[in-house]
Amino acid sequence: MATFRHICDSVAVITLSNPPVNALSSALIQALQKALGEAIRDSAVEAIVICGDKGKFCAGADIREFNKPSQKRGPHLLLLTDLIESNKKPVVAAIEGVALGGGLELALGCHYRVAHVQARVGLPEVLLGILPAASGTQRLPRLIGIAAALTLITTGKYVPAREALKLGIVDKVVGENTVDEAIRLAKKVIGQPLGSRQLSTLPVQCPPNVEALLAEAMVKVKKQFRGAQSPQACIEAVRAAVHLPYTEGIKKEQELYQFLNATHEPRAQQYAFFAEREVAKWTLPSGASWKTVSPQPIHTAAVIGLGTMGRGIVTSLAKAKIPVVALEQDKRQLDIGSKAVMSLLDREILKMEQLGHTEATNSLGPVRFTLDYDELKDVDIVIEAVFENMALKKDIFRRLSVVCKPEAFLCTNTSGLNIDEIASVTNRPQMVIGTHFFSPAHIMKLLEVVRGCYTSSTTISTAMRLAKMLGKIGVLVGNCPSFVGNRLMRLYVEQAVFLVEEGSKPEEIDLALEDFGLAMGPFRMMDLAGLDIGWKARTEIGLTGPKLPIGTPARQRGSKRYSPLPDILCEQGRFGQKSGQGWYKYEKSGGRNAMPDPWLYNFLSEYRCIHNLKTRNITQEEVIERCLYILINQGFKVLEEGIASDPKDIDVIYNNGYGWPKHTGGPMYYASLVGLPVVLTKLEKYYEDNPDILDLKPSNFLKKLVASGTPPLKEWRSHLGSQSSKL
Ligand SMILES: CCCCCCCC(=O)CC(=O)SCCNC(=O)CCNC(=O)[C@H](O)C(C)(C)COP(=O)(O)OP(=O)(O)OC[C@H]1O[C@@H](n2cnc3c(N)ncnc32)[C@H](O)[C@@H]1OP(=O)(O)O
Ligand SMILES: NC(=O)C1=CN([C@@H]2O[C@H](COP(=O)(O)OP(=O)(O)OC[C@H]3O[C@@H](n4cnc5c(N)ncnc54)[C@H](O)[C@@H]3O)[C@@H](O)[C@H]2O)C=CC1
DSSP: OOOEETTTTTEEEEEETTTTTBBBBBHHHHHHHHHHHHHOOOOTTTEEEEEEEGGBBBBBBGGGGGOOOOOOOOOOHHHHHHHHHOOSSOOOEEEEEEEHHHHHHHHSSSEEEEETTTTTEEEEEGEEEOOOOOHHHHHHHHOOOOHHHHHHHHHHHOEEEEHHHTTTOSSEEEEHHHHHHHHHHHHHHHHHHHHGGGGGSSSOOOOOTHHHHHHHHHHHHHHHTTEEEEEEEEHHHHHHHHHHHHHHHHHHHHHHHHHHHHHSSHHHHHHHHHHHTTTTTBBBBSSOOOTTTOOOOOOEEEEOOOOOHHHHHHHHHHHHHOOOOEOOOSSHHHHHHHHHHHHHHHHHHHHHTTTTTTGGGSSSOOEEEEEEEEGGOOOOOEEEOOOOOHHHHHHHHHHHHSSSOOTTTEEOOOSHHHHOHHHHSSSSSGEEEEEEOOOTTTTTTTEEEOOOSOOOHHHHHHHHHHHHHHOEEEEEEETTTTTTTHHHHHHHHHHHHHHHHTTHHHHHHHHHHHHHOSSSSSHHEEEEEEEEHHHHHHHHHTSSTTTTTTTOTTTTTTTEOOOHHHHHHTTOOOOGGGTTSSSBBSSSOOOOOBBOOOHHHHHHHHHHHHTTOOOOOOOOHHHHHHHHHHHHHHHHHHHHHHSSSSSSHHHHHHHHHHHOOOGGSSHHHHHHOOHOOOHHHHHHHHHHHHHOGGGGSOOOHHHHHHHHHOHHHHHHGGOOOSOOOOO
C-alpha cells in the first residue's frame, strides 16, 4: 500500500501502491493517511512528494468498493485532501500515467503538480454515474475557471499533460524523471508561503455571464446525455462553487453525491465499466480461454475494399502502427479509396499534433495501396470489407487461400453473412473469423468477433488481441444471421416502422427513444445509414423486388407481419441523408438537418387508406416498450441459443456499437432494472395484441428466469442449462 521513505534533503516521498492502477481503496486511503501523518509529524521532513508506483499516479477511487456500504469504506478521501492542503509543509504531486477522479482530486489537494508529458488527467466520475465528490467540483473551478472546469467535469474527458499545463491544472510538464523533478520543486518551495496554492481558499473567477454559461452547459448535457442525472448534478455542484463559500460548496457536493448514489445510475454505469473489461476474458465450452490460448503476433495487415468501412479499418490499423496493404478492385476505386484514407490519416495527425505529439506522422503505420493480390502474400492478417455479397466474398476468400501465406488469418467484416459458408471455400477454415467493425471504423470502440464452427481458439485469441491493439473492445459472439448486434437491431427498427403504420410519426418515435437516452432514434439512424442498404439486402433474399413470389400479400411474409414502407421509400429514390430525403427531408443531398416532411404525412395517409389501417393514439410508453422489449426479448433468445455467452456481452455491444445509454447499463441490465416479470407481462400483452409479430412472443429463457424467481443478472448464465453453445 502507501509506502513512506525519507530521502536526503528533508523531502519525504510517499508512493501509492495498489496494482494495477493504484486505485484508492479504503486500505490505500488509510495507508496514505498514516504515511502523511508520519511525514507531517516528522520534524526532519520539510516537504512531501506524492507519487504512484510503476509509473501510474492514481486512477481514482477503487470502483470495486463502490458497492460496499459507505461506512465500511474507511476514511474519506475528501478529509485527506483537506489535510494535505492545510499542512504547512509543501506537498507536490508527481503525476505519471494517470491522475483520474479521486487521483486528480488528491493532486488538487497538493500545493503543486508536476506531470510527465505522457500523463493524462481528468474527472471521469460522470461516466460512472456520480460526481467528483472529494472536492473536485469545488477545487477545479477555483484553479482553472468555470468554463474549463464545466467541460472537464461534465464530459469526463481525459486531458493530456500539455493541455493540462495550458489549462493550469499542472504547474510543470517533464519528459522524464517526474519524481526527481517533483522533489526538486518541493525543495525549492520549502519555507515559501502556501496561501495562493491552497485552492480551497481561492475565489472562483466568474465571468459576468456565469449563469448563462451554466444554463448553456445544462442544455448541452441534457441533449448529450439524455435521461442521465449525473451530468446535471455535476453542473449543480459547479454552480455551488460559484455562489457558495468552499465549505458550503462541499456540503452541496456531498448532498448531490448522496442523491446520485440513491439512483440506479452509478450501479448501471459501474456494471458497464467492468463489463467492458470482462468481455476480453473469453472462455469456450471446451475450456480454452484467454488465459490458456496465446494469440499469434500481428506485424502486418491487409484490407480489401476501401469503401465506407475499409477506409476506417485501414486508418484504425495505421493508428495502431500496423503496416497495411490496402487493395481495391480497380484503379478508379483505388484512387477514390486512397484519397479518402489519406484524408482520414491527415486528420489523425492533426489531432495528435493538437495533443502535443511532436512526431505525429511517424506514429502511424505505413499504408501501401495496390490492385495486386501478390502484395498480400506476406501479411499476417487480411480483413475483407467488400460489398455485402456472398458470391463476391467467396471469390475473394478463394483467392486469398492461394495468395496468402499459410499462417495468415483471414477475417471478414460482413455485417451478417454466414462465416462458415465463407470459411468453407478456403484452405484454412480454422483461420477464418468475422471481425465486424462499426462505422466509422476508426472511431467506434466495438468489434464484434464472430466465431464460425471451424474457427480455432488461436484465431479467436488473435482476433481478440487485434481488438485490443486497435484500442477497441472485442466481444466474442457466435455465428448466426446478423450476429448479435444487428440481429437485435433489425427487430427494434422493424417495430418502429410497424408503429408508424399504426399511427405514430417517425419524429415522435425518434423523440421517445432519444428521450430514453438512445443516441439516435431509429428513423434518423436509418436515414443516416442509408435506406438502400437494407433494401438491397431484402431484395437479394426475395423479401421484396423481382424475386418476391407473385401474389404475396403486401404486409405479410410467411406468417409474419411485414412492412413494405421502407421498400416503397427506396423505390421513390428516398434513401435517407445521401439523397436528401428519406423518413425526413434534408436541406440538400448529404445534408444532416432532419426535418419532418409533409410529403411523408400525405404518403402515410394514402398508404394507411390503401391497406385499410386504422390509426390510433400511441403513447411514448408503448413506443419505448415495444421497440426496446422486442430487442431485449431477442437478447434472451441469443443467450438461449448460445450465440452470446453472457448478458454483459450484449450490453457491451449495445453500449459501444449502437448508442445505448450507459446510464441504464445496456439492454439486458435495463431489463433487470425494469424487472423481468414486468418485461414478460408486457411482451405477453403486446404479442396477444399483435399475434402476427412473432418476435414479440416471450422467449423461453425469459420465462424460465421469471419462473425461477427472477435471479440477479449475474446468475442468469447458470440458468441456461445444457444449451448448445455456438461459441
Ligand atoms: C473511497 C470513497 C470515495 C468516495 C467518492 C470520491 C469520489 C471519487 O474519488 C470518485 C472516483 O475516483 S471514481 C473513479 C474514477 N476513475 C476512473 O473512472 C478511471 C477508470 N479507469 C480507466 O479509465 C482506465 O482503467 C485506466 C486509464 C486507468 C487504465 O486503462 P488501461 O486500458 O490501461 O487498463 P484497464 O483494462 O482499463 O484497467 C486495468 C485494470 O484496472 C482496473 N481498474 C481501472 N480503474 C480502476 C478503478 N478506478 N478502480 C478499480 N479498478 C480499476 C480495471 O478494471 C482493470 O482490471 P482487470 O480487468 O481486473 O485487469
Ligand atoms: N457501412 C456500414 O456501416 C457497415 C458495413 N459493414 C460491412 O462491411 C462491408 C463493406 O461495406 P461498406 O464499406 O459499407 O461498402 P462500400 O460499398 O462502401 O465499399 C465496398 C468497397 O469494396 C470494393 N470492392 C468491391 N469488390 C471488390 C473486389 N473484388 N476487390 C476489392 N475491392 C472490392 C468497392 O470498390 C468498394 O470500394 C460489407 O460486408 C458490409 O456489410 C459492416 C459494418 C458496418
